[in-house]
Structure formats: C-alpha cells, structure tokens
Amino acid sequence: MNFVDKRLVTKAKEGDTQAFAELITQYKDKIFNLAYRMLGNIQEAEDVSQDTFIRVYTNLSRYDDQHKFSTWIFRIATNLAIDRMRKKKADFSLDANWDQEEGTDWHSKLADPKNGPEEEVVAKEMEDTIQQAIMSLPPKYRSIMVLRYLEDLSIQEISQIVHLSESTVKTRLHRGREALRKQLIEKGRSGQNEMS
Known part of the structure; x- marks a missing residue:
C-alpha cells in the first residue's frame, strides 16, 4: 500500500472524516470508470460508485492493511457491478440505438x-x-x-x-x-x- 493511502486509511479508521473524504477524492473517478466500463450506463455506474464508498466506510474497520487499499476498493466495486449485471441480466443489444447524449454535461461537450x-x-x-x-x-x-x-x-x-x-x-x-x-x-x- 502506498504511503498516502496508508496514512489516509489509518486516519479514516480513527474517525477522521476529512481523511475519508480525501480517499473518496482519490478513488472516485477510478471507481466510476470501472463501473461504467462494466455496466455501460452512467446512472448505474454512479450508483455503484456511491454504494462502493458506503461499503468502504461501513467496513473500513475490517480492512486489512497488509493488502493494497486499491485492490480492496476495486474488489468491492467489481463485486457490486457484477451483482448489478446479474440482477439486470442481458437487456442490451448491439443493434439497439445507443443514446450518445446520455449523461453528458456541458463540460464533456x-x-x-x-x-x-x-x-x-x-x-x-x-x-x-x-x-x-x-x-x-x-x-x-x-x-x-x-x-x-x-x-x-x-x-x-x-x-x-x-x-x-x-x-x-x-x-x-x-x-x-x-x-x-x-x-x-x-x-x-x-x-x-x-x-x-
């Protein structure tokens, strides 16, 4: 685990909400991108991202710092995305009209x-x-x-x-x-x- 992650996780475990906010800032884009690439839907990716950080927060005391924090948080996000895919089942088609504008904001345009x-x-x-x-x-x-x-x-x-x-x-x-x-x-x- 890198020094910054270790310091932030240690502080977050002690109840430092600012340290946890920094962890969120550090990983939010990575987790969102992972979820989006797996699910192909911006809203679902946002939901998985939010659920991931809720799980991290509630289970932080059980995190074993002998392992990389990034591996742990990616495991949580991946499992949540896979669970969502299983529940959703395959409801997409390669021939379907894909909405190019879904979820775009002014900055992305x-x-x-x-x-x-x-x-x-x-x-x-x-x-x-x-x-x-x-x-x-x-x-x-x-x-x-x-x-x-x-x-x-x-x-x-x-x-x-x-x-x-x-x-x-x-x-x-x-x-x-x-x-x-x-x-x-x-x-x-x-x-x-x-x-x-």
Missing part, C-alpha cells in the same frame, strides 16, 4: 483544443464501438477485461479482486480478447458493407 472536429468524431466513434463490444462480452470476461486494459491492473491484482486463480484470470483474458477481437472485426465488416 467542449471541443478538445488538441484535436479537430474530424478527429473528435473518429475518436468518439471508436470509443463507442469499443464500449459496445465490451458490453457484449459475458460478465465474467467483461470485468476482467476492464480491470486489465482500462484500469491497467496486474494479473495478480485482478486475481485478488475477483477471487480467481491467476491461471483462470489469464484464460479469461485470452478468451475475452478473442471475443472482443471478433466483435470488432464483425463491426468493421458491417461498417464497410454499409458504405458500399
């Missing part, structure tokens, strides 16, 4: 001064395509792919978060990559057919 309008459109289309492909993966692959490639966690950390052996994590990563690759190739082919 501002143009990036580094890219021109064409680059922005292409980048947004690519991001949407990848997100749709990730959402099409079964939950057992989706969570591991998000943790590895979007949160950049190690195989060992993922193994601890999802309570699976490292070899199982590697197998699911391989199968998830294959499924994702097939989705993206299929999407690319259908896009070419639409243009011709």
